[in-house]
Amino acid sequence: MVPIPFLDLPPLVGASGTLRLPGSKSISNRVLLLAGLADGVTEIHDLLDSDDTKVMLAALAQLGCGIEREGATLRVRGLGGRLAMHEAELFLGNAGTAMRPLAAALAVLSATQGGRFVLRGVPRMHQRPIGDLVNALRQLGCAIDELGQAGYPPLALYGAAGGALATGQAIRVRGDVSSQFLTALLLALPLASTEAAIAIEVEGELISKPYVEITLALLERFGIAVAREGWQRFTIPAASRYRSPVSIHVEGDASSASYFVALGAIAATQAPLRIEGAGSDSIQGDIRFIEAARAMGAEVRSQANALEVRRGAWPLKAITLDCNHIPDAAMTLAVMALYADGPSTLTNIASWRVKETDRLSAMATELRKLGAKVDEGADWIRVTPPTTWKAASLHTYDDHRMAMCGSLAAFGGVPVRIEDPACVAKTFPDYFETLFSLARAEPRQVPVIAIDGPTASGKGTLAAAVAERLGYHLLDSGSLYRVAALAAARAGLLDGDEADAQAIAALAATLPLRFESGHIWLGVEDVTDTLRDEAVGLAASRVSALPAVRQALHGLQLSFRRAPGLVADGRDMGSVVFPDAALKIYLTASAGQRAERRYKQLISKGISANIDALRADLLARDARDTNRPVAPLKPAQDALLLDNSAVTIEQSLAWVLDAWAQRRPFNSLSG
Ligand code: C5P
16 A cells, blocks of 8 residues: 555544553564574564564564564574674665674674674655764774765675684673663674674663663563672673573653653543553653653553553643653653643653654654644653644654644644654554544544445445555445445345335344445445445335435444544535535546446446446436435535546546645645
């Protein structure tokens, strides 16, 4: 599927329900690397499935690790500390959690066992510093070339078999740019272990200490007990060797939890929002985000492996906070600050500048678009809530956290556009689906695009394309009448000339219907294909003329109007069901064209057909749909007419999207 260029969120007003967090990114990639280096098979449960873990898995597979997936369980057969391949070129996307530790591990392995490895990423990865790690590895005697700019990837790591490393003296590494350099060394140096212990000394104040704690906790699970003196000196014991824990469980991502803690703090007014997968037992530093959320007024109940959050103080309370201990989750505080009773200041966040993007300047730029006043310094940001909120198109800089944070700005009473929403795949591929399963919008605020027209005009295809492109829900209202007709026929209610309207309506009101990824289920039966039968279409046209049936299906149709938006196709979407639709299209094509399209459709399915008979059928259905007294087929007064007899589906789609863009409160498609 082509990624959609933007996703529009209507103003959101409430949130409730339960969600299960995806696995922690930090834990997932560390566990993968350790399992890949350890002896034997490690069974990993609930691993995060995202862009960053995909690149790590691909790299491990390229290096010769065995990888098998079975449901939510992944089995990794590790290298046992021995290189299986001595040359490879690895592409690591924008995953810092893959680039840094793989660079360290492969530098050590090629220096001792011989080999040459090239590590690359996306252009942004080549702007993210790695010089401090390279320097530390060079002290050890590793051979590393920076293939682009000095201090940045891409890197070449090489060496000859039998080489020895200078592990006698302490290796010095800077800790004040990224804690991932220290993490990388800690994860990789057991590979260089001999009879003597190896010491690492941190220069400068170590930032993001909680991430180093995750590293130490996981090394421990893999049999390596690192001794730590304060945050300055770390010692890997002599004769260290990774031992697979055999089976390991990845807890839910605490940074991802921050968006839902914020959601609860902002919008869970009726009942608490329940977040499963991370809680007080978590080893992730970002779990301490809940302390900051509480300080802003959230009511958070913490259980071992779950959180329950509801709105407490409202507006939220402004805070001033040193965020060094929660660098990633702190971005969420910057957005919560939009709803506070005064300016909030987040300090000690210089590391924001070297992440997926320069997050400090990105956050400042985007929050200003919403009407907030934002001041920023080298390592701090101050957010003053908007006095008047403005609808804004938020740029996301290929940064998953900018996209997820941006979505939380939809509670300010104005619609918000998230550009390139698919970038959430880095850590939370289902983020928006999850958000929309919890957050509520006033139905009248949820935009509807109505596409009506006669049978075989192509409205179903067009509506599906528009919905896919906008990330909106789809209502094929004809299918509801078709299901009702199918159920009525099976119940023998359509046998005579006079249909029993009340009985059919009663049946229609209680249909056990389910819509699931493009399929329609009636009870336990997948009726998707059956519904397309011509006979069912004709029967649908009969039952749809009954006012009681239309009434019975009315509420069901309205229930499709949910955030982020709806594209509805049928006969009366714009005229009766959604009279306030933001855009109404009336799609037609000549009877000849429609008969020909239907003919081709049937022939391609191996069903024989006669074009003249089809044409006669179409005209008969048009006549019945047009002449019925209730909800007759006719363009809504404010509908735009589109005759697509001579245009392609792509052209029709572009035409509708253009009409839609003109009705949106955002300046242009790109922002
Ligand atoms: O669009 P489709 O051919 O699937 O619709 C089947 C029948 O259901 C139509 O012929 C029409 O009579 C009826 N219908 C309707 N109102 C709608 C959608 C379909 O009356 N909104």
